[in-house]
Amino acid sequence: MGERLVVIGGDAAGMSAASQARRLRGPDDLTILAFERGRFTSYAACGIPYWIAGMIEERDQLIARAPEVFRSKQDIDVRTRHEVVAIDTDARTVTVRDLEAGEEADHGYDQLLIATGATPLRPPVDGIDAQGVFGVQTLDHGQAVLDALADREPRRAVVIGAGYIGLEMAEAMVLRGLEVHVVEMAEQPMSTMDPELSTRIADAMRGMGMELHLGTAVEGIETDEDGWIRAVTAGATTIAADVAVLGTGTRPFSDLARDAGVPIGPSRGIVTDRKQRTPLEGVWAAGDCAETFHRVSKQPVSIALGTIANKQGRIAGLNLGGSYGSFPGVLGTAVTKVCQLEIARTGLTVRDAEAAGYEVVIASIDATTRAHYYPGARPIGIKVIAERHTGRLLGAQIVGEEGAAKRIDVFATALWNEMTVDDLLNVDLSYAPPFSPVWDPVLIAARKADGAVTEDRA
Amino acid sequence: MGERLVVIGGDAAGMSAASQARRLRGPDDLTILAFERGRFTSYAACGIPYWIAGMIEERDQLIARAPEVFRSKQDIDVRTRHEVVAIDTDARTVTVRDLEAGEEADHGYDQLLIATGATPLRPPVDGIDAQGVFGVQTLDHGQAVLDALADREPRRAVVIGAGYIGLEMAEAMVLRGLEVHVVEMAEQPMSTMDPELSTRIADAMRGMGMELHLGTAVEGIETDEDGWIRAVTAGATTIAADVAVLGTGTRPFSDLARDAGVPIGPSRGIVTDRKQRTPLEGVWAAGDCAETFHRVSKQPVSIALGTIANKQGRIAGLNLGGSYGSFPGVLGTAVTKVCQLEIARTGLTVRDAEAAGYEVVIASIDATTRAHYYPGARPIGIKVIAERHTGRLLGAQIVGEEGAAKRIDVFATALWNEMTVDDLLNVDLSYAPPFSPVWDPVLIAARKADGAVTEDRA
Numbered sequence: 081m082g083e084r085l086v087v088i089g090g091d092a093a094g095m096s097a098a099s100q101a102r103r104l105r106g107p108d109d110l111t112i113l114a115f116e117r118g119r120f121t122s123y124a125a126c127g128i129p130y131w132i133a134g135m136i137e138e139r140d141q142l143i144a145r146a147p148e149v150f151r152s153k154q155d156i157d158v159r160t161r162h163e164v165v166a167i168d169t170d171a172r173t174v175t176v177r178d179l180e181a182g183e184e185a186d187h188g189y190d191q192l193l194i195a196t197g198a199t200p201l202r203p204p205v206d207g208i209d210a211q212g213v214f215g216v217q218t219l220d221h222g223q224a225v226l227d228a229l230a231d232r233e234p235r236r237a238v239v240i241g242a243g244y245i246g247l248e249m250a251e252a253m254v255l256r257g258l259e260v261h262v263v264e265m266a267e268q269p270m271s272t273m274d275p276e277l278s279t280r281i282a283d284a285m286r287g288m289g290m291e292l293h294l295g296t297a298v299e300g301i302e303t304d305e306d307g308w309i310r311a312v313t314a315g316a317t318t319i320a321a322d323v324a325v326l327g328t329g330t331r332p333f334s335d336l337a338r339d340a341g342v343p344i345g346p347s348r349g350i351v352t353d354r355k356q357r358t359p360l361e362g363v364w365a366a367g368d369c370a371e372t373f374h375r376v377s378k379q380p381v382s383i384a385l386g387t388i389a390n391k392q393g394r395i396a397g398l399n400l401g402g403s404y405g406s407f408p409g410v411l412g413t414a415v416t417k418v419c420q421l422e423i424a425r426t427g428l429t430v431r432d433a434e435a436a437g438y439e440v441v442i443a444s445i446d447a448t449t450r451a452h453y454y455p456g457a458r459p460i461g462i463k464v465i466a467e468r469h470t471g472r473l474l475g476a477q478i479v480g481e482e483g484a485a486k487r488i489d490v491f492a493t494a495l496w497n498e499m500t501v502d503d504l505l506n507v508d509l510s511y512a513p514p515f516s517p518v519w520d521p522v523l524i525a526a527r528k529a530d531g532a533v534t535e536d537r538a
Numbered sequence: 539m540g541e542r543l544v545v546i547g548g549d550a551a552g553m554s555a556a557s558q559a560r561r562l563r564g565p566d567d568l569t570i571l572a573f574e575r576g577r578f579t580s581y582a583a584c585g586i587p588y589w590i591a592g593m594i595e596e597r598d599q600l601i602a603r604a605p606e607v608f609r610s611k612q613d614i615d616v617r618t619r620h621e622v623v624a625i626d627t628d629a630r631t632v633t634v635r636d637l638e639a640g641e642e643a644d645h646g647y648d649q650l651l652i653a654t655g656a657t658p659l660r661p662p663v664d665g666i667d668a669q670g671v672f673g674v675q676t677l678d679h680g681q682a683v684l685d686a687l688a689d690r691e692p693r694r695a696v697v698i699g700a701g702y703i704g705l706e707m708a709e710a711m712v713l714r715g716l717e718v719h720v721v722e723m724a725e726q727p728m729s730t731m732d733p734e735l736s737t738r739i740a741d742a743m744r745g746m747g748m749e750l751h752l753g754t755a756v757e758g759i760e761t762d763e764d765g766w767i768r769a770v771t772a773g774a775t776t777i778a779a780d781v782a783v784l785g786t787g788t789r790p791f792s793d794l795a796r797d798a799g800v801p802i803g804p805s806r807g808i809v810t811d812r813k814q815r816t817p818l819e820g821v822w823a824a825g826d827c828a829e830t831f832h833r834v835s836k837q838p839v840s841i842a843l844g845t846i847a848n849k850q851g852r853i854a855g856l857n858l859g860g861s862y863g864s865f866p867g868v869l870g871t872a873v874t875k876v877c878q879l880e881i882a883r884t885g886l887t888v889r890d891a892e893a894a895g896y897e898v899v900i901a902s903i904d905a906t907t908r909a910h911y912y913p914g915a916r917p918i919g920i921k922v923i924a925e926r927h928t929g930r931l932l933g934a935q936i937v938g939e940e941g942a943a944k945r946i947d948v949f950a951t952a953l954w955n956e957m958t959v960d961d962l963l964n965v966d967l968s969y970a971p972p973f974s975p976v977w978d979p980v981l982i983a984a985r986k987a988d989g990a991v992t993e994d995r996a
Contacts, residue, residue, distance in 0.1 A: 126971055141911035387969035454588060489947070489978070492966055508845075514588075
């Protein structure tokens, strides 16, 4: 008689873990049962804005593996529309509600993996739960937006919050032909970037016809008599709106774990160790609901991103499968685009770095993605943040056009290895005129940062 | 009375060094005199094929800084059409021929920087020096090709050698409307790649209409009575040709240094230390003519590439300027494209690795440049070479379409830091559907290589 693994959550982290564990342990040795509240498993949540935008035609293109496939090919018993409503870590049971049948049942586990994902932050204002106010974290959410677009033919959308999801959804709504207002509390969009770069993002958004309400808090949602959104009040303005989208970021959806006594960290994520174990025996967590650590700030963080969820799921699965893996932390790398503008970051912003106790020097450069004389050379702006005296790289941000953003991965790999800007500037990166100036923009930025470190020391 | 620096060669390495030294030492402290055989200084030699192809309209777009500018802005006395014909390291003089006036004169130096570049390898066959057989290392060479295209309206071109320059020149000739034959001794184009990837390159070349003669040596060049090329004999075939281009690679142009007793290394490059000093007091070398070391094979190499020349020039200039810099070696990173196919490499191929005494495991993957469901996702193939047992990354090669090649820089940065594939697969690279699958192809390849290392150990 083998062990029994229960997975809460059918998305990337949970199903990566289940698949990895299955590869290492057969069904006689390990029974795997996964409960998913929604209708879908193992899908690309990050693709939802593009599906809503109409750039991806079929919802199923976003689904990596359907429940039937997990069942038939991997002997993983996935039950969708089943919500885990309670965990008893003493009895080692979960209470599961079948959302279709309306019934509840208890299931025992030997090992429990919590992969409940993230939930959108909702400003605590009147009407925020009105009909027509959408999150876009799940395929069910995405389908709800598309249904509203089809059924109600809205003309005006308000996007609340101008982070990654806010930007992507604002663009999706423009592509759908809606008039788009973006309301953001901060003075600039993309508060995960330093202000001088986010100014360029604001310009690009206005260039697409979006109206920006910056430094403005949402104060309420007005509704029709049928409970559907009619307007968003933001600062002194009332913005007529047929739909609204929450782009205010997310928080780890750790409530179920917290209620069961699983320790929650300062980032509101479930506390995990390098193996993705929580402090409670037999309880594991992975993905957006889990807390991890930042390799540069050395502080606990929770970052909702599919790539991290997949990696953590794999690590949890290796350990649940009886092998070994350790999750080495994150850098806060992220990338997006709005219209033709590519936006990327890794490591710490100036504000993050100072909050972590670093003193910094900064360097900003403007260059081109290809040799300046080569057709299709596009602008790229890079900001590098390095530690005073040591010159250790702490972070980098990129804003530019085609070919700009993916260069962030070189900074990420340099950060991973705790490189100094002095060492980075000599790295043998690839060069040919269709791909880069003779000094790649990454190296130009590192060289300027190295100069700033030297000057600061002098 | 200050020191006197003489620079031999007006291209990237020499002029980078001169500029860097000038920034650190004023004209009273350091007199700088640079001699350049050709008519141009400080230009992007790597851009020549694109200029010949007609993609870059003006020759001057390739010139970063003209001699007059060095003279007026930086007090660097650059003399073009002046060839250094001898160095006397005892007397510390160079003998310089003014190619316009036909006169020779001696010039004394305190410090001498040799930056004589590379020269195309010429197969030792009859007729190889015929008119209409072109190298493309210098702007003067490039101008000669363009003049021939304009004056003689050639219809048929033979490109001898299918390395980077061969590929780029073959494409240029296709874009100019010529019928193009490529003759290559090896069984595949791009012998700096492993064979299974170079097969894809051969297919792309044929797809552009090029005729490939692989595994075929050039045996002679037939000429007209006026000495102009008429045909290339290659294996059993005689290929009619109105022009031919040497794409057979280059060797360090170290002859002048060798004749002066400056030590030459096994790669035929001038021996240099970390500061770019040669073993002879007061004699320095940088750029394509200099030997450097490979950070992975730990062996001496000479690689003719503008990016290395610029970096070495900067290091030489820092030291000549009284500051300090050390050149940390190369990885053999390179990138090019032929038609829509992007091609990149870094580190060691399987053959290189085995020659250096490494035993290897390999992994090859096929993925897409963006999320597979996102519009514009293009194929990317990656091969990773890792050391047996340790799993240390030794090299990587990429062949793919738009967005593929520049990912080589992540491998280069990983190699620079001597990462294992096990560590690489968890690096927090950027992800969003327009830029990458949720596991970036780099990480997919590292993960597969890690699996291969583990399996090999078992």
